[in-house]
Amino acid sequence: MSATIEDVAGRAGVSVATVSRALRGLPNVAPSTRERVTAAARDLHYVADPAASRLAGGRGLSVGIVVASLARWYDGQLLAGAEAELLGLDSAAGYELLPFSSGAIGGLDGFLEARPFRKRVEGLIVADGPLSDGQVDRIAEAGVALTTVGFLHEVAPGLTIDQAAAATSGVAHLRALGHRRVAWMGPVDHHGLGFTPSAERLRGYLAGREEGGLDADPGLVVPAELSPRGGAEAVRRLLELPTPPTGLVACSDELAIGAMQAARDAGFRVPGELSIVGIDDHDVSEYVGLTTIGQDVRAQGARAVQLLLAYLSEGTAEVVHEIVPTRLLVRRTTGPVRPGATSPTP
Amino acid sequence: MSATIEDVAGRAGVSVATVSRALRGLPNVAPSTRERVTAAARDLHYVADPAASRLAGGRGLSVGIVVASLARWYDGQLLAGAEAELLGLDSAAGYELLPFSSGAIGGLDGFLEARPFRKRVEGLIVADGPLSDGQVDRIAEAGVALTTVGFLHEVAPGLTIDQAAAATSGVAHLRALGHRRVAWMGPVDHHGLGFTPSAERLRGYLAGREEGGLDADPGLVVPAELSPRGGAEAVRRLLELPTPPTGLVACSDELAIGAMQAARDAGFRVPGELSIVGIDDHDVSEYVGLTTIGQDVRAQGARAVQLLLAYLSEGTAEVVHEIVPTRLLVRRTTGPVRPGATSPTP
DNA sequence: CTGAAAGCGCTTACAG
DNA sequence: CTGAAAGCGCTTACAG
Numbered sequence: 001m002s003a004t005i006e007d008v009a010g011r012a013g014v015s016v017a018t019v020s021r022a023l024r025g026l027p028n029v030a031p032s033t034r035e036r037v038t039a040a041a042r043d044l045h046y047v048a049d050p051a052a053s054r055l056a057g058g059r060g061l062s063v064g065i066v067v068a069s070l071a072r073w074y075d076g077q078l079l080a081g082a083e084a085e086l087l088g089l090d091s092a093a094g095y096e097l098l099p100f101s102s103g104a105i106g107g108l109d110g111f112l113e114a115r116p117f118r119k120r121v122e123g124l125i126v127a128d129g130p131l132s133d134g135q136v137d138r139i140a141e142a143g144v145a146l147t148t149v150g151f152l153h154e155v156a157p158g159l160t161i162d163q164a165a166a167a168t169s170g171v172a173h174l175r176a177l178g179h180r181r182v183a184w185m186g187p188v189d190h191h192g193l194g195f196t197p198s199a200e201r202l203r204g205y206l207a208g209r210e211e212g213g214l215d216a217d218p219g220l221v222v223p224a225e226l227s228p229r230g231g232a233e234a235v236r237r238l239l240e241l242p243t244p245p246t247g248l249v250a251c252s253d254e255l256a257i258g259a260m261q262a263a264r265d266a267g268f269r270v271p272g273e274l275s276i277v278g279i280d281d282h283d284v285s286e287y288v289g290l291t292t293i294g295q296d297v298r299a300q301g302a303r304a305v306q307l308l309l310a311y312l313s314e315g316t317a318e319v320v321h322e323i324v325p326t327r328l329l330v331r332r333t334t335g336p337v338r339p340g341a342t343s344p345t346p
Numbered sequence: 347m348s349a350t351i352e353d354v355a356g357r358a359g360v361s362v363a364t365v366s367r368a369l370r371g372l373p374n375v376a377p378s379t380r381e382r383v384t385a386a387a388r389d390l391h392y393v394a395d396p397a398a399s400r401l402a403g404g405r406g407l408s409v410g411i412v413v414a415s416l417a418r419w420y421d422g423q424l425l426a427g428a429e430a431e432l433l434g435l436d437s438a439a440g441y442e443l444l445p446f447s448s449g450a451i452g453g454l455d456g457f458l459e460a461r462p463f464r465k466r467v468e469g470l471i472v473a474d475g476p477l478s479d480g481q482v483d484r485i486a487e488a489g490v491a492l493t494t495v496g497f498l499h500e501v502a503p504g505l506t507i508d509q510a511a512a513a514t515s516g517v518a519h520l521r522a523l524g525h526r527r528v529a530w531m532g533p534v535d536h537h538g539l540g541f542t543p544s545a546e547r548l549r550g551y552l553a554g555r556e557e558g559g560l561d562a563d564p565g566l567v568v569p570a571e572l573s574p575r576g577g578a579e580a581v582r583r584l585l586e587l588p589t590p591p592t593g594l595v596a597c598s599d600e601l602a603i604g605a606m607q608a609a610r611d612a613g614f615r616v617p618g619e620l621s622i623v624g625i626d627d628h629d630v631s632e633y634v635g636l637t638t639i640g641q642d643v644r645a646q647g648a649r650a651v652q653l654l655l656a657y658l659s660e661g662t663a664e665v666v667h668e669i670v671p672t673r674l675l676v677r678r679t680t681g682p683v684r685p686g687a688t689s690p691t692p
Numbered sequence: 693c694t695g696a697a698a699g700c701g702c703t704t705a706c707a708g
Numbered sequence: 709c710t711g712a713a714a715g716c717g718c719t720t721a722c723a724g
Contacts, residue, residue: 002464004701015711020703028709049465051400052701055716060397071426071644073419080417080447087450096466098442101426104433118348119395120442228633254630261633284600287574287607288634298417350717361695366719374693398717401700 003044012040023048050094054119063308064098064121066108068128072226073254073282074297075101078127078149081301102128108135118142123308125149129196131156147308149300150197152321157307159300159322163197164204166293166326170249170277171208173291173328178337179247179275181215185234185259186251188223198226201251201279220245224255231258239266239274246337247275253282253292260288260333271335281329289332300324349390358386369394396440400465409654410444410467412454414474418572419600419628420643421447424473424495427647448474454481464488469654471495475542477502493654495646496543498667503653505646505668509543510550512639512672516595516623517554519637519674524683525593525621527561531580531605532597534569544572547597547625566591570601577604585612585620592683593621599628599638606634606679617681627675635678646670 008023009016014033022029022037029037040046054060065082067075079099086095098121105111108126112135117124123145131153139146140155148158167184174182184205187198202221209216219241224234231250235258238245250256256278260270268274278285281294307320354369355362360379368375368383375383386392400406411428413421425445432441444467451457454472458481463470469491477499485492486501494504513530520528530551533544548567555562565587570580577596581604584591596602602624606616614620624631627640653666 006701016702017704017712018710021710024703030709033709049401049701051397051406051465052716053703054397055395055401055700055718056702056704058703058716069426070429071422073422076417076419076422079445080415083416083445083447083450087446096444099425099429099445100433101429104429119397228630232633257630258633261635284574284603284630284634287578287604288630289607352717362718363696363720364694367694370719376693379693395717398700399719401702401716402718402720404700404719 003046005046005048007044008037008040008046011044012037047094059122060120061095062098062121063095063123063125063305064100064111064117065125066100066102066105066111066128069101069103070099074252074280075127077297078301078304081298081303082125082305083301084298085302085305112138118144123147123312125304125308127304130199131195145308145312147304147311149304151195151200153195155319157311157320159303159307159324160197161295161324161326163200164207166279166295167201167204167249167251168208168211169326169328170279170293171205171212171214173277173330173334174247174249174275175208175212175214177247177275177334179214179245180337181217181220181243181245182209182247182249183220183222183238183245184249184251185222185224185231185238185255187226188221198251205249217241217243224251226252226254228254228258228261231255231260232262233258235259235262235274236266239263239268244268244274246273247277247334249277249279251279253278253280253285253290256290256292256333257282257284257288260290271333272338275334275337277334285329286331291331291334292329293326294329295324295326349392351392351394353390354383354386354392357390358383393440405468406466407441408444408467409441409469409471409651410446410457410463411471411650412446412448412451412457412474415447415449416445420598420626421473423643424647424650427644427649428471428651429647430644431648431651458484464490469493469658471650471654473650476545477541491654491657493650493657495650497541497546499541501665503657503666505649505653505670506543507641507670507672509546510553512625512641513547513550513595513597514554514557515672515674516625516639517551517558517560519623519676519680520593520595520621521554521558521560523593523621523680525560525591526683527563527566527589527591528555528593528595529566529568529584529591530595530597531568531570531577531584531601533572534567544597551595563587563589570597572598572600574600574604577601578608579604581605581608581620582612585609585614590614590620592619593623593680595623595625597625599624599626599631599636602636602638602679603628603630603634606636617679618684621680621683623680631675632677637677637680638675639672640675641670641672 005016005019009019019037022034083097125147127149129151146156150160152158222234222237224230256276263274278290278292281292285292351362351365355365365383368380429443471493473495475497492502496506498504568580568583570576602622609620624636624638627638631638
């Protein structure tokens with residue numbers, strides 16, 4: 001089949017040990033020897049067998065990334081950013097990216113338990129919280145490097161937007177427009193409100209509402225599954241309230257987009273009778289005119305790889321935590337509250 | 347670290363060879379022995395080291411999937427479907443899914459050339475055409491199984507919607523509503539019109555236009571990059587034509603969504619002055635009211651895995667080709683052409 | 693039905 | 709700076 005290290009050694013007139021050292025850029029190889037080996041490898045189109053390297057060396061070149069669902073916009077952006085960074089490395093170092101969606105693997109626990117993950121990945125990017133101390137310990141014990149995205153854990157490097165602040169700024173935007181009844185939709189019962197992005201966002205909404213002294217009606221918080229459909233269903237419930245909200249912050253743009261349309265179908269003008277703010281800045285948000293709190297997810301995926309690789313090469317350096325900025329993008333789904341316009345126009 | 351095959355052998359009181367056979371379900375193992383081995387493996391939480399298996403056995407359990415971009419809706423759906431099928435196998439057989447976006451790897455050629463792909467994957471699902479005969483040969487020579495999605499190749503199993511027919515039915519829908527000037531937007535210059543989904547869709551549009559005897563003005567076909575932004579830019583060009591079209595079929599829903607908004611911003615009513623049809627049925631399409639030709643991409647990802655696995659286990663059986671149905675979803679972006687309503691309302 | 697042994701293609705101390 | 713040799717954890721003929 002393809003060339004082995006022995007073929008290269010033969011052609012270069014050295015031992016396989018020397019080939020191994022030369023090709024991996026280890027010190028203690030004479031420059032002339034290294035050149036000869038490199039040339040031989042090139043001629044033979046030699047690339048080390050990753051399985052053999054991993055078995056012999058005890059480590060490979062894979063990084064796993066655990067996301068909520070490969071079908072979600074957010075996770076796709078993250079993967080794309082991570083892939084570009086990992087495969088775009090100058091040397092095409094041979095790294096590969098292994099995505100796992102927690103849906104398919106039975107949550108992070110399913111992944112950590114069922115699979116000999118140490119034998120598969122050197123590093124893990126976890127983008128679907130929460131991450132328990134026990135899980136972190138298990139990962140550390142296995143000798144696998146860890147980085148988080150979208151939330152932080154004390155002992156692991158990671159980066160995220162300030163999830164709570166993002167939601168709070170959505171509320172603040174509406175408040176500045178005169179809204180007093182501002183609703184929230186999003187996942188609600190996640191593992192007892194662990195530190196997931198959704199839970200943090202909900203906290204931020206509640207904080208913003210309190211800060212501004214807005215209506216604190218519990219009915220203004222409705223659970224919703226993170227999809228356009230979830231948003232449509234949730235908004236219908238909100239609009240059936242005795243006194244419907246005039247403003248809405250949705251936990252994600254996908255939710256907001258579903259809500260926009262369903263609200264209009266229910267006879268409410270957006271933003272005339274209901275102002276809507278999303279979070280994320282989904283690809284299509286600009287094109288449906290959705291006001292949102294934007295973040296650059298792709299860049300975060302790339303950055304997560306950088307942090308992981310740094311951690312991997314520098315050993316246990318200090319734990320880096322980065323907070324990435326967001327920005328309010330005012331488009332066409334938010335406007336001033338209209339006095340006395342709290343009932344639907346049929 | 348974790349248990350090895352030797353630990354299991356010791357605990358079960360058999361040789362490692364027997365453990366290997368028993369655990370992989372090979373014949374010629376006494377039922378009682380198999381039970382003992384299975385129990386020992388369970389107790390020890392033993393799972394075979396994939397690197398060692400691959401090295402010794404010459405084959406592993408990875409399937410690669412080549413898509414255009416991990417950030418695109420279509421590709422995310424495909425991955426999600428494939429992952430669910432591959433990891434959801436009853437036995438959690440240990441398969442893993444390796445996605446590659448042709449953008450990041452320099453096209454399929456980059457993948458086939460640069461990497462010792464035979465050592466990494468047993469099978470390849472290619473969802474980003476075209477696929478040349480040379481490439482197919484290379485894959486076959488390497489002993490890697492191949493399946494295509496979204497287009498077909500003579501010698502490889504695969505499945506796809508009838509891309510051309512999808513576009514044609516979009517044109518037909520508009521024609522039935524009285525439209526005579528129907529435009530197209532999409533990628534235009536792909537590798538000299540190879541058999542990519544986009545190229546097929548364009549062909550289908552042209553065929554539909556001709557069939558119906560519609561206006562054949564070359565200016566009605568505008569190139570567009572497959573994104574909402576691309577759609578917005580392309581529709582502006584169309585609406586600046588001396589005689590703008592009254593109907594538009596977009597190569598994808600993402601394109602159509604961008605076009606909807608940009609057309610409205612330009613003072614055109616949708617569907618009043620411009621009817622728009624997309625292709626795909628993107629997650630948000632229902633919620634923006636987009637008329638489209640829908641397909642179930644997720645199911646196709648799952649099915650591709652099935653075809654690949656069947657091919658892998660049954661050896662070179664017959665080549666299966668499947669055409670998956672699409673359906674016209676009439677929503678709110680298409681309507682009857684209004685006589686004499688070809689100029690914009692400022 | 694089961695075991696002993698070779699071998700997959702590398703890496704890594706250990707000598708020199 | 710370089711080589712000989714052991715070993716990583718499996719699978720697979722080959723015997724029995």
